[in-house]
Amino acid sequence: MAKAAYPDDVPLFRYDYTALSLDQVAAALRAPALGGPGGAAELEQLTREELAFVATDGTRLTWNFGPDRQVTLQGEQPGRYGALTVDHITLIAHLVPGTTRGYAIAWDRHDNRATVFELWFGGGPAPTNREVNRAVWHGHIEGGARPEGELHMPTGRVQGRAIMWAEDTGNRTVDYYPSSAFSHWVELDRIAEGRGYSGPSDYIKLTEDLYLYTRTEAEFSGLWQMYVMDANRLQSVGLRLGFDGLDNLEYYMFRGTGEWLGQIANFMAFEDVSGDPLAMPDGPKGARRVYRPLETMDKMTPAEVSAAVAAETHVFARASAMAGHGLPPSRALSGRNFAVRYDGGPQVEYRFTGHDELQWREGGAGGWTTARYNAWETMPGVFIFGHLLAGKPNHDGHVVVADFDNGKATCFRGYLNTPYFANEAGAETWFGKLVGEGIPDPGTARHERTNDLLGSCLTWSYSPGLTSMHLYSSPNTVSWIIFTPSGHGGAQWSGSGDFVKIRDQLYFVRWQEEACNGTLGTILINLRTMHDSGIGYHCGENGLSMSPVGAYARLAGRFDVEKYLGNKRGGYAV
């Protein structure tokens, strides 16, 4: 793994970010606190000498401004600020010299409403010193017209949008806002691969047109990105603060220009525009729900995996909450014999000896191995079935889509003993054809990878109360959003994905929950019936399992991201 500001050879969740000490952070902040933020845009000089902010909870903060962008916060050591204005909102940012904290102020020049972020490194609640903490206050600036009506507030109004932002730095990102507590972004320039990542976010309504967005790249670099966006004019001003992969401080302000990429459906009550659905109002300063999946994931060695698999293997042996709304398994394969010949891979022969039992062997010779399977006929003539391959050193599981009308077959091969955590599922996609009596020979024709689903959002209702939404955010990324009881988008995460077109409106999709529970999810999506059938392949301390997946679907909408992401197939080995 090469050290890089933005890694080119591994996904961010694999990059070995330095555990910076607070002294290292303080040293890095020292000069920038005195000099102020950088940036390509010409920073503004405030004409006002004092800004006194009063928050709804009574918190008072007073800044004094001097020439040459000098700023002093309540008697602390003076430093320099930056300021940029979009429409009538001025964003002011500074670090406090001699400390590891700073502030960002969004000040409405029309009516003196204001939102203040305190930003700090170290001391929690973030678990590392390099991850930026934030606390938020809404209130007003004293000295002018006191605002009437509502102050700035968290909002659900941004949920469901996506915008491509081009900063004046030259960096572009596709920012998806499918949740009111998290967001998802794809770097178009800093990182070549085109993989999407997810992180906790704030969405604050300033006016009908103007919204404030933040994200913390928690679990990765810990960088903080915020901007005030004018939703109508698609202009923004923002601040970036934190440490890149080479531990260089990024502390700059920017102007951005956006391109609207679409709006998907929301599932809150129609009158519900509330925000911050995962709030922790009684938590300590800066507390919020930050999903840190690596903390709760089982992390096992190959020896532990072998022991767990030997002790407990469950193949379609128990009900799954992921299949409460699933289709019943099909018995139609029982009695059939055929082989799947994979291009550049093995030939796997099958004898389906029962409605849930098959025999398989590889290479056309040797003994047959009996395995339990489940199958579903998701579209007439197209089956998805899966089974474990006992005896394989990496505990392989095959999930196969077989189209008996045209002889094509595709397999998502799941396996264990992967490099980072042995119980984390790896996956490959194999294309091939079916060989057997009465099955047409497709020749060289195969199922093919597709961008048909790129930018699409599908909700999946697996069981009562268990509903998520998939966002197919890039050609190699599946992101999933968990709804709150109010129907807001809540926690969000993402992993490697692959997308194969089986027939028109029938797609074979997989995702890997890397550094996050380790599951390989596979589904065959039928957009005509808005239902799926699939199989989850998972190993943890409770053993290895293959279990059904089945859910009702709704199409939430589709973002138009093809021109930015269509050619970003990428796909590092992960």
Added chain:
Amino acid sequence: MTIPQTDRRSMLKLGALAATPLAVLAPSAVLAASDDDSAARLSLLETRAAIEELARKVVLRFNDGGVQACADLARCADAFRLDPQLSAIRPDPAADMVVELAADSSAATCRLACLAEHSLAFAGDTTIERMARFQGQSAATNTTSATLDLALERSGQGWTVRTMHVA
């Protein structure tokens, strides 16, 4: 034999009840043992009241503490044949409780329309359940229309639950 109700709705029907031939309302054993029609009718109403009281008690206890809280109301431990995810029974206030008495008055059934609340605990290892727990959601509740069915038998001076179903 269906026993008339004693709740407010049924009281409105008492006039009609009074006009109903007793042979339809009461088993012959009851009638035979009665000195007159009024005594038989009173006995039936008292029986119904006792059964209704037991049904109410079963529902209240179940909603408060599950089947364990109902144990002393049943003949044996396996009387409660319920979905383990059933978390509450909400009687339909607009529905009539239907009580039927066996010919020899030794047993009865009680049926009541209700809403059944099933609670699905997010206790599994799937990522969606983990993320639901992360969000502070420990379970989901699903409410469906159902019928509470109680099979009862006489126990000394009172009644006890022989079986209980909600489906």
